[in-house]
Amino acid sequence: METLILQKDKLPKLIEKLSSSHVLxxxxxxxxxxxxxxxxxxxxxxxKYLLTRxxxxxxxxxxxxxxxxxxxxxxxxxxSSKINEEKSIIFAIRPCDARSFKILDPVFNGDFEDPxxxxxxxxxxxIGLTCNSPEKNCFCTSFDDSxxxxxxxxxxxxDLDDRFYVEVVTExxxxxxxxxxxxxxxxxxxxxxxxxxxxxxxxESITRKMDLDSLALKLDKMFDHELWHNTAQKCIGCGxxxxxxxxxxxxxxxxxxxxxxxxxxxxxxxxMYEEYTHHASGHNPRPSRMNRVRNRVYHKFSYFPKNEDxxxxxxxxxxxxxxxxxxxIIDVIEKVGVIANE
Amino acid sequence: MVDxxxxxxxxxxxxxxxxxxxxxxxxxxxxxxxxSPAFAYSTEYADKFIFNPLCKKNLAAYPLLEDKLPLxxxxxxxxxxxxxxxxxCDTRALVQIIQEKGLKREDLVIIGIPCxxxxxxxxxxxxxxxxxxxxxxxxxxxxxxxxxxxxxxxxAKEELLADFCSSCIAPNPVIYDVLIGEEVxxxxxxxxxxxxxxxxxxxxxxxxxxKEHFDRCIRCYACREACPLCYCKECMADLLNPQWIRRSVNxxxxxxxxxxxxxxxxxxxxxxxxxxxxxxxxxxxxELNKEIEKDVKKMFEYSAGMDLEEKPLFGTFxxxxxxxxxx
Amino acid sequence: xxxxxxxxxxxxxxxxIIGFLCNWCSYxxxxxxxxxxxxxxxxxxxxxxxCSGRVNPMYVVNALQQGADGVLIGGCHPGDCHYQHGNxxxxxxxxxxxxxxxxxxxxxxxxxxxxxxxxxxxKFAEVIKEVTEEIKKIGPMKDIQRVNEW
Numbered sequence: 161m162e163t164l165i166l167q168k169d170k171l172p173k174l175i176e177k178l179s180s181s182h183v184l185x186x187x188x189x190x191x192x193x194x195x196x197x198x199x200x201x202x203x204x205x206x207x208k209y210l211l212t213r214x215x216x217x218x219x220x221x222x223x224x225x226x227x228x229x230x231x232x233x234x235x236x237x238x239x240s241s242k243i244n245e246e247k248s249i250i251f252a253i254r255p256c257d258a259r260s261f262k263i264l265d266p267v268f269n270g271d272f273e274d275p276x277x278x279x280x281x282x283x284x285x286x287i288g289l290t291c292n293s294p295e296k297n298c299f300c301t302s303f304d305d306s307x308x309x310x311x312x313x314x315x316x317x318x319d320l321d322d323r324f325y326v327e328v329v330t331e332x333x334x335x336x337x338x339x340x341x342x343x344x345x346x347x348x349x350x351x352x353x354x355x356x357x358x359x360x361x362x363x364e365s366i367t368r369k370m371d372l373d374s375l376a377l378k379l380d381k382m383f384d385h386e387l388w389h390n391t392a393q394k395c396i397g398c399g400x401x402x403x404x405x406x407x408x409x410x411x412x413x414x415x416x417x418x419x420x421x422x423x424x425x426x427x428x429x430x431x432m433y434e435e436y437t438h439h440a441s442g443h444n445p446r447p448s449r450m451n452r453v454r455n456r457v458y459h460k461f462s463y464f465p466k467n468e469d470x471x472x473x474x475x476x477x478x479x480x481x482x483x484x485x486x487x488x489i490i491d492v493i494e495k496v497g498v499i500a501n502e
Numbered sequence: 503m504v505d506x507x508x509x510x511x512x513x514x515x516x517x518x519x520x521x522x523x524x525x526x527x528x529x530x531x532x533x534x535x536x537x538s539p540a541f542a543y544s545t546e547y548a549d550k551f552i553f554n555p556l557c558k559k560n561l562a563a564y565p566l567l568e569d570k571l572p573l574x575x576x577x578x579x580x581x582x583x584x585x586x587x588x589x590x591c592d593t594r595a596l597v598q599i600i601q602e603k604g605l606k607r608e609d610l611v612i613i614g615i616p617c618x619x620x621x622x623x624x625x626x627x628x629x630x631x632x633x634x635x636x637x638x639x640x641x642x643x644x645x646x647x648x649x650x651x652x653x654x655x656x657x658a659k660e661e662l663l664a665d666f667c668s669s670c671i672a673p674n675p676v677i678y679d680v681l682i683g684e685e686v687x688x689x690x691x692x693x694x695x696x697x698x699x700x701x702x703x704x705x706x707x708x709x710x711x712x713k714e715h716f717d718r719c720i721r722c723y724a725c726r727e728a729c730p731l732c733y734c735k736e737c738m739a740d741l742l743n744p745q746w747i748r749r750s751v752n753x754x755x756x757x758x759x760x761x762x763x764x765x766x767x768x769x770x771x772x773x774x775x776x777x778x779x780x781x782x783x784x785x786x787x788x789e790l791n792k793e794i795e796k797d798v799k800k801m802f803e804y805s806a807g808m809d810l811e812e813k814p815l816f817g818t819f820x821x822x823x824x825x826x827x828x829x
Numbered sequence: 830x831x832x833x834x835x836x837x838x839x840x841x842x843x844x845x846i847i848g849f850l851c852n853w854c855s856y857x858x859x860x861x862x863x864x865x866x867x868x869x870x871x872x873x874x875x876x877x878x879x880c881s882g883r884v885n886p887m888y889v890v891n892a893l894q895q896g897a898d899g900v901l902i903g904g905c906h907p908g909d910c911h912y913q914h915g916n917x918x919x920x921x922x923x924x925x926x927x928x929x930x931x932x933x934x935x936x937x938x939x940x941x942x943x944x945x946x947x948x949x950x951x952k953f954a955e956v957i958k959e960v961t962e963e964i965k966k967i968g969p970m971k972d973i974q975r976v977n978e979w
Contacts, residue, residue: 195718214782229979394539400724404782418977421977425749430722486539488531754976758887758891761933793928802921823924827927
């Protein structure tokens with residue numbers, strides 16, 4: 161792995177270079193929170209926040225995607241949608257959010273290959289940023305991840321006060337850096353130690369922990385437990401948890417058309433809505449909020465790990481932070497553990 | 503300040519009644535300043551109940567959210583009452599729902615709480631972003647005294663008070679069976695922040711303002727789900743035939759959704775601020791609601807949820823309703 | 830040079846106006862205007878509804894989304910409603926809707942309401958003229974129009 165140093169005063173230069181050759185997405189501040197937006201200028205960038213409100217999955221698995229176009233009626237015809245091949249960069253993505261793509265990959269690039277996702281994924285370089293001060297509901301360490309993990313990013317930046325410690329992890333990252341090598345400097349052993357210290361401090365400051373030990377097995381035994389009813393009773397079914405989640409990937413497909421032209425679009429959907437499982441027959445296999453809340457937990461920690469060998473959670477804590485009724489996934493899993501041990 | 507012991511005692515009394523199924527109230531959340539809704543089926547559970555200025559959630563949504571699953575053979579419907587801990591705005595929501603025949607008054611036992619304004623969670627978490635727990639929070643003469651890790655922080659009330667509370671017309675419960683403590687003095691009403699500023703702008707500038715907000719909407723419909731008055735069995739936004747609002751997320755559809763959400767609450771919104779406080783992308787939805795509330799008050803002298811006997815705004819008319827705009 | 834080319838852009842703009850007219854009065858009024866050969870701008874596209882009280886505010890918003898530059902709602906005069914008071918209920922709704930649209934930044938002059946009786950063919954033509962003139966002045970409605978990206 162190649163390691164470099166970028167002085168902070170060179171950051172505008174870097175942003176300028178990257179945004180001229182690529183579509184560059186970075187965290188921006190607006191109305192008191194952070195969102196990934198396309199940036200052209202260094203000033204738009206805001207690295208103050210730990211996590212963006214809506215996770216960067218929205219840049220690769222877009223909320224609205226046109227799958228194909230059609231002409232309705234008797235002379236109907238279908239034309240496929242153009243696949244976006246533009247080169248892009250997600251700058252300052254946190255390691256946990258970067259990890260979400262590892263979880264989404266088997267969904268969109270597994271049994272079925274989704275050309276839209278695959279193309280964006282292939283053409284996007286992930287530039288990570290180490291978390292210097294994790295938030296109160298962070299728990300990425302429970303998933304063997306770390307605030308300074310290089311596992312799922314192409315390049316990782318670490319803020320060392322006056323400079324960034326840059327680790328170039330993948331070929332993709334190397335290729336990106338190659339053309340702008342002159343703004344970087346060589347790193348020393350000292351820098352590596354500083355990064356290690358930062359990561360150690362961050363890991364120590366993460367207080368919340370989820371016990372994942374044989375969780376799928378525990379869940380198997382308690383499908384009908386009253387815990388689900390008790391948890392779901394306060395759920396209002398708002399779907400914030402799933403929309404902000406970096407790994408939730410449920411979608412709906414709809415035809416939208418005028419009289420002359422139409423398209424089939426794919427939009428995000430949420431398993432927390434009653435409508436989600438509502439059959440055309442009128443039957444709903446998940447009729448109550450209990451079924452839906454339970455499904456969310458099971459999908460993340462039982463079904464998904466069984467199929468793909470990875471929990472569908474990155475430990476970013478968004479669902480805990482923004483749940484209006486304080487359904488705390490760590491608390492739920494803790495209760496599962498207590499019940500299983502009884 | 504609401505006496506916690508008094509509240510717990512009353513909840514215990516209510517929950518031990520034979521004709522009460524459970525009592526809905528608040529308990530401390532799992533982390534930070536979170537508050538969790540709580541359902542007490544037994545007197546022991548009632549000990550967990552609290553009320554402090556962080557108890558923002560409008561619990562009036564819950565009686566309508568109750569899952570009514572198909573009854574098993576020979577099973578009888580549980581027709582016992584539901585107890586509910588309710589602030590002023592919560593009782594207004596209940597009144598409005600009862601007016602609309604969504605609930606029956608006799609199915610509820612209302613434990614009224616005089617409220618002197620609640621804390622905006624977004625404001626307090628911005629102030630103490632990394633606090634994992636607080637021990638107490640009290641209100642004293644225009645200040646909130648927040649104890650965190652044994653350290654007392656005194657913060658001026660205006661700094662943390664939710665914006666929509668300053669224009670609250672019913673700090674005291676409108677209807678109740680039991681009232682905890684003394685009624686509070688109503689405060690000087692102020693118009694909702696930003697309304698005057700927006701009204702002064704011209705149409706184009708206002709569109710620029712709202713465009714930016716609506717563009718950001720992710721259409722999670724949390725505003726709808728959190729609202730105690732959005733309880734339609736099937737929302738017009740979910741209809742497929744006719745499909746009023748397309749599912750794709752773009753400015754046009756987002757605007758249509760936000761107009762219709764606000765419009766469907768005209769003369770029904772009780773100003774509890776749930777929509778705005780749950781919105782994950784901070785759209786100032788209360789500005790829309792408050793503007794309509796103001797218009798409704800001005801044009802039809804009508805306030806939602808203040809009187810059980812009143813007819814719904816759009817279900818009635820007066821011969822002399824304003825009609826200057828009609829050609 | 831043809832005549833159309835000399836016209837300014839604003840003059841060329843022919844607005845699309847959707848009229849929701851009640852079956853019993855306004856629609857009959859429009860009919861009368863037609864049978865009496867009264868000239869009025871052809872910008873209005875009429876949709877007959879049974880009562881102005883049947884006009885869901887969503888119709889209005891949806892029309893604006895689908896390319897209408899203005900919406901006109903026509904009902905019976907107060908007291909004349911075939912269904913007793915449908916028009917008076919509509920009056921309340923539209924009062925609120927107009928204010929809400931104005932607040933959001935959509936010129937409320939785009940949404941108009943009128944009382945036209947079955948005998949007022951001339952008034953109908955006048956109203957259409959006025960509305961068309963006004964919307965020509967305001968210009969096309971682009972803000973919330975559907976993009977139909979596909």
